Amino acid sequence: MSLSPAITDRELLKAHPALAPLLAWNPDSVHSVKFDRDELTIYVDRSCIREACTLLRNDPNCPFTFLADVTCVDWHPSEPRFEVVYHLLSIANKERVRLKVKLEGASPVLESVTSVWPAANFFEREVFDLFGIRFTGHPYLRRIQMPEDWEGHPLRKDYPVEGYR
């Protein structure tokens, strides 16, 4: 099995059940798309992540009712530094999609999706704890894994593996 190259042409992918409703709603909300190793990634504009998630959850053809995961990737030192990653699953259609939002390193703030899926509660708290990304509208944005008085965000790339000594 050899790897086929990633498809990044929006026109070729526009029929995908996760991309079609977003493009029909607001073509500007989608920055770019990538179809690689049978997985679709959609880069969503940071200002409309909550609306995009609501739209995908309520989509009648392919409802992404299940939020599988929220996490983050730190691309330090390049900018925009952070990518917040959402993995969505449609239980009815057995379809997955990955949404990504890019954030600058200086003051990473993003709208919370807890109002769309309450499941995001712990996931977003973990991203806040380990990456320092603030989610506006989250009901209880406190550290979840590390102690309350911990300094720094351990999963950032500029945080040493052995911790600060």
Added chain:
Amino acid sequence: MAHLNPMSVLEPAQDRTMILNMGPQHPSTHGVLRVILEIDGETVIRIMPDIGYLHTGIEKTCEAKFYQQVVPLTDRIDYLCPLTNNLCYCLAVEKLLGLEIPPKAQWMRVLLNELTRINSHLVWLGTHALDIGAMSVFLYCFREREDILRLFEMVSGQRMMTSYFRIGGLALEPPLGFFDRVRAFVNHFPEKVDEYENLLTTNPIWKMRTKGVARIAAEDAIALGASGPTLRASGVDFDLRRDMPYSGYDNFKFKVPISQDGDVFARYACRVQELRESNAIARQALDGMPEGPIKANAPKVVLPDREKMKTEMEALIYHFKIITEGFSVPAGEVYQAVESPRGEMGYYVISDGTAKPYRVHMRAACLANLQLLPLMCEGRLIADVVAAIGSIDIVLGEIDR
């Protein structure tokens, strides 16, 4: 969304209520879960799980290891089903590499995964029953669990931290006599499940403690990210093994037990049925075990046999290179999900083209399932909290990572 409203401070909201800490050393919290309860007499008003006591930073550690060195770390995430974690990680990296796995390795993986599921469910059943007060079930379950751990020891050399799967296949050929031992186990196991069910299923005390307790509706379970038996007990017919098959699961025939009630008893019933189904899958894997190699034909990724290493120059070079500098993985990202005994276990692996993963993230089924706890327990008795925690089958190693 009342259950989302957390406790801002550890102060009781009213004069008649008090704050009670359960855990992190409480025996019924299955490890180091701490639950903060606000109670009015025996009734739970608010409940908040507090986690992180077992946070070991495995995701951070993975970024400093070669791809093959991450496999033993995955064992330690969910220590009740190490092979499921091994499988999920290996599948993710194999997808990144575009590796084809030979059929025998796939079937061995299925066989061992189902034994792992039985093992994990036995620990859950024993401890869950013990929490609620049915002590003897624990002894019965651990008797069969011991058999499975001996099988794991036989095949991998380790009882719990097996690390038996490798990127590209298996670590070793299964030893002589392994399949006979597994068959002996598979043949007598259904009677043992009857024994557990005789002790519990129609037991009036068990039914009173579990029926109608900690009920969860299907919409709430989906919205809160529940998966696995916890989701299926609420009437959602979804199992990754059947609906999004991986590692050759589409070759096996099995039923996915579901229940409509969504209470503690329904979750119990689903898992007990899963014990039987997993046993049936293991039997199919034994009957149809293909012959052939156990490792993919990819010399740059898979370690050569010891025999070849000592007779062939090229094999020795590959061995040296894999051990000292790892193997590079084409840049890209993959989210691989498998059905672990607790639900959707997902590995999100990002490669930047080097020999070390840029990022490894584990989607822990328990972390999402734990979010159901407030919805399950608020307005109920403290004793039901114990039943509810047991029924979502938490493993803190996976939650905290």
